[in-house]
Every structure is written in C-alpha cells, then in structure tokens.
Amino acid sequence: MATRSEISPKAAAASARERRGTAVETPIRPAVDIREDGEGITVCADMPGVSKERLELRVEANTLILEGSARLELPENAEALYADVRSSTYRRTFALSGELETDKIEANLKDGVLTVHIPKRRELRPRKIDVRAA
Amino acid sequence: MFPIGSSAADSPFEELWRLQQQVDELFGAWASPSGGIRSLPQGSFPAVNIGHTPERVEIYLFAPGVDPKTLDISIQQNLLTVAGRRDIPTDERATYYRQERFSGEFRRVIALPEDVDPDRVHARYQDGIVQIGVERREAARPRQIEVH
Structure with missing residues (x-):
C-alpha cells in the first residue's frame, strides 16, 4: 500500500508542470542605448507595449530600475501560433554613480521607447578651459 | 502574451x-x-508574435519608436510583408557606452496559415506595437453539424 510520502513518477511530473505553470515569467531585458555628454547621461530603452500607466521607473539605493509590463490586445479565445516574445514584463537595472543627480531624473515614454535623462551635478560638469594667447 | x-x-x-x-x-x-x-534569426528587429482564433489571425510586431507612416505592410495570398525603418540619430558630441537598439531598415516576411483572406486586413499602431489582424475564410472555420 502506498504511503503519502510516495509519489508516482506521473504525479511528480504533473506537479513539476504545475510549478512551471505558476512560475513568475522571466522579464525581458530591454535593449538600451546609453550616452553621456557634458550635461548628463541619457538612457533609451525599447519597451514595446508599455504605456505610461504600466511603466515603473525608480531609483533604489543608487540603482536605476526600469520596469514595465506590456499589454497585447489578444482576442479572448486566441492561441499562440508563434512567439519571439515570451514574456510580457521588462526589467533592467543600472548602478548609478555619485556625481549624478538622481532627484532630477527626467523621463519620457513615446511609442514604446523610454528615454531617461540623469543630469550631472553642476559643479561636476566639465568646464571648458580657455587658453589665452600670450 | x-x-x-x-x-x-x-x-x-x-x-x-x-x-x-x-x-x-x-x-x-x-x-x-x-x-x-x-x-x-532570433533577436531580429522587429520581434513577432502570432496568435489565432477560428475567425482570424493576429500578428504583433514589436516595433518601438517606428513612425507608423513609414511602415509598408502588404499581403499576397498568405504572405505578409512588413517593411520600414527606424533611424536612431547618433549624437557626435556624446560618448556611447551601449548601442544595443536596432537602427536602419527592416523587412520581415511572415507566412500565415493558408486560409487567410488577404482582402480583409486591418492594422494599428500603439505603444510601439503594430497589430495586424487578418480574417480567415469562412469555409476554413470549424462548423457545427447538427444531427436531425
């Protein structure tokens, strides 16, 4: 007679499937461009399907966190035929350095592209040094 | 998704x-x-997802930052072609640390199920996703056959 601790291979497989089914999906790491000029650093991230309401941008302990979830308008009874994109959430983080003014971050989201500008502290911006002709 | x-x-x-x-x-x-x-190959721009119901096929192209007016969408029988471009200007004065985002022309040809009706297609663009819906022909839909 089977005791409770014994699990048939079939049941184990089923429970593994169940665990996988309920697992949190792995977020997509959005493609980014990062550039720096005298004023600060600008990050552009591809986050298609994310609207302003579904975007979460924050700084936690000097880490810039980009998060969002995409919404696809799928008909109710739709089945997948093919999928390059297998997750509906995005997440990417960047460590910031001290010369950046994290409380003055500006962000813009348009057509699924997030642009984040992080200014540098004024006193740390490069100054052009003029060389006077003798 | x-x-x-x-x-x-x-x-x-x-x-x-x-x-x-x-x-x-x-x-x-x-x-x-x-x-x-x-x-x-995987990772090509734009990424594509396709879903279907007995009535239609829905195609989603993940094309952020693309001006929808520059998109050229055409369908011939069951072959859907989407072409366009995304130009990302480079700031000459800036230092770039990462340039992962696709820039330039793209074209994707997608083979849809054989029963799609190329005369009944609609497309829209929102939040960087192009959604194209193609109706399927009536005959291909599953029909309930009643027994009298």
Missing part, C-alpha cells in the same frame, strides 16, 4: 533549446522560428 513557463534548475541554453523544440512541435514547420524558410 504567450508566456511559457521556465524552470530555474535548467541552464539557460537547455531552457532555450527545450523551448525551441516545443515551438517546433506545437506549431509545425511553417511558423517555426528555426525551420521556416523565410524566418529570421
């Missing part, structure tokens, strides 16, 4: 391979990313 569960125990490569196998088995060669003759 179409999440497929993942198990943390597998290595990422194993996981990817397994997913690929599943996709190939489930959807057949015509739609298979690895097997379709017109398929593009």
